[in-house]
Amino acid sequence: MDRWIEKDLKYVWHPYTQMKDCETLPPILIEKAKGIKLYDNKGNIYYDTISSWWCNVHGHNHPKIKAAIKKQLNSLEHILFAGFTHKPAILLAERLVSITPEALTRVFFSDNGATAVETALKMSFQYWQNIGEKRKIRFVSLDNGYHGDTLGAMSVGGVEQFNAVFSPLFFPSFKAPSPYCYRCPMGKERASCNIDCLKPLEEILKNNGEQIAAMILEPLIMAAGGMIVYPKEYLEKAAFLVRKYNVHLIVDEVATGFGRTGKMFACEHVNIQPDFMCLSKGITAGFLPLAVTLTTDRIYYAFYDDYEKRKTFCHGHTYTANPVSCSAAIASLDVFQEQDTINKISKTMPVFQEGLEKMRDLPFVGDVRKIGMIGAIEVVKDKKSKSVFNFEERIGFEIYKKGLAKKLLLRPLGNIIYLFPPLCIKREELVYVLDNFYEVIKDIEP
Numbered sequence: 459m460d461r462w463i464e465k466d467l468k469y470v471w472h473p474y475t476q477m478k479d480c481e482t483l484p485p486i487l488i489e490k491a492k493g494i495k496l497y498d499n500k501g502n503i504y505y506d507t508i509s510s511w512w513c514n515v516h517g518h519n520h521p522k523i524k525a526a527i528k529k530q531l532n533s534l535e536h537i538l539f540a541g542f543t544h545k546p547a548i549l550l551a552e553r554l555v556s557i558t559p560e561a562l563t564r565v566f567f568s569d570n571g572a573t574a575v576e577t578a579l580k581m582s583f584q585y586w587q588n589i590g591e592k593r594k595i596r597f598v599s600l601d602n603g604y605h606g607d608t609l610g611a612m613s614v615g616g617v618e619q620f621n622a623v624f625s626p627l628f629f630p631s632f633k634a635p636s637p638y639c640y641r642c643p644m645g646k647e648r649a650s651c652n653i654d655c656l657k658p659l660e661e662i663l664k665n666n667g668e669q670i671a672a673m674i675l676e677p678l679i680m681a682a683g684g685m686i687v688y689p690k691e692y693l694e695k696a697a698f699l700v701r702k703y704n705v706h707l708i709v710d711e712v713a714t715g716f717g718r719t720g721k722m723f724a725c726e727h728v729n730i731q732p733d734f735m736c737l738s739k740g741i742t743a744g745f746l747p748l749a750v751t752l753t754t755d756r757i758y759y760a761f762y763d764d765y766e767k768r769k770t771f772c773h774g775h776t777y778t779a780n781p782v783s784c785s786a787a788i789a790s791l792d793v794f795q796e797q798d799t800i801n802k803i804s805k806t807m808p809v810f811q812e813g814l815e816k817m818r819d820l821p822f823v824g825d826v827r828k829i830g831m832i833g834a835i836e837v838v839k840d841k842k843s844k845s846v847f848n849f850e851e852r853i854g855f856e857i858y859k860k861g862l863a864k865k866l867l868l869r870p871l872g873n874i875i876y877l878f879p880p881l882c883i884k885r886e887e888l889v890y891v892l893d894n895f896y897e898v899i900k901d902i903e904p
């Protein structure tokens with residue numbers, strides 16, 4: 459075994475990894491990356507079809523973002539963000555306010571997706587406390603929703619596989635069925651349903667609205683919960699319902715933000731004005747950790763008062779608004795503008811989505827889901843009954859290994875095999891990825 463890998467296995471504990479698996483499939487040592495390709499220490503190439511956990515946007519090693527980081531390092535690497543500020547954070551906040559829904563006017567910085575979510579939950583909670591609505595202490599969220607791995611974010615999460623062992627630690631929250639059309643919780647068919655899964659949500663809001671501070675959801679696609687793409691009408695109507703019952707709406711755009719769904723933010727596909735928006739991952743185009751929680755003036759001014767009134771938001775993280783990360787984020791927004799990225803992907807999207815659609819007829823493909831530059835296959839044992847492979851069969855792990863053999867970095871979510879490539883993917887690269895993805899899915903053997 460390579461001495462670096464020996465050392466890795468001696469000292470490192472990797473996330474979401476059964477370390478015992480590394481005895482037979484050790485981690486791959488990546489030495490450099492460019493565009494959508496990763497290069498290991500043995501000269502192998504891997505196509506980063508999942509944008510390195512959904513954060514890479516313009517490709518690895520992008521010269522413009524790298525230059526912005528280097529430039530920033532010449533003047534200021536980091537300072538505390540209370541009582542002090544810096545130009546990269548100010549400029550980034552201004553830019554984000556100008557491109558997100560109109561009602562969002564204030565930017566609170568943190569450093570990863572889960573912290574952006576924790577911030578939104580705590581802000582919403584304290585908003586109601588500050589204005590004297592003391593009973594509003596609960597949240598509503600969706601089955602199969604995912605908002606990060608900290609305990610608050612998990613309390614409003616709904617992915618059984620991740621949550622089960624930790625559930626005794628969670629705060630109670632209301633869970634509404636998810637708009638999972640392929641496995642409709644209401645037993646309906648999308649073609650004839652009237653978004654009936656909104657009814658249980660409305661019941662929860664009607665019966666408990668006075669106790670609920672906010673609803674949190676991932677707009678249009680529940681990503682980690684199974685790449686569940688859902689109808690726009692669900693989002694629109696859920697936004698209407700929360701307003702009706704005086705409940706905040708938190709949109710978690712950590713995965714969907716920055717062009718992923720074909721628009722800069724998934725919210726733009728519908729006409730909604732959330733009270734909070736959480737952004738991270740793609741914000742720095744995959745270069746450095748950074749996150750923001752955007753909110754409205756209405757929320758902001760409920761905290762703005764004389765110190766003695768105890769309305770201050772006592773929350774923050776050491777690396778909040780790191781100037782180098784903020785500079786990377788500004789450079790990424792510049793690349794979006796200069797390269798007209800959103801317009802460009804509107805031309806890539808049809809090729810991507812048609813390629814995925816071709817897989818529908820393969821033997822173990824139960825469903826094909828797609829939005830923007832996200833595409834997923836739900837693998838089933840039997841198409842008719844939609845029965846799933848057993849957990850012990852580890853179908854996802856087998857597909858991961860088959861992907862590597864074809865130079866594809868795939869990271870299935872159980873029985874969901876997906877593509878989430880950097881937006882900069884070139885046509886010939888896309889063709890390579892789709893052709894080989896097809897071969898991998900075709901070769902599935904139970």
Ligand SMILES: Cc1ncc(COP(=O)(O)O)c(C=O)c1O
Pocket residue numbers: 570571572573575604605606607676681682710711712713714738739
């Ligand atoms: C929608 C959503 N929210 C929050 C998170 C958590 O982000 P992080 O892993 O940066 O904490 C993720 C991560 O996958 C996510 O997809």
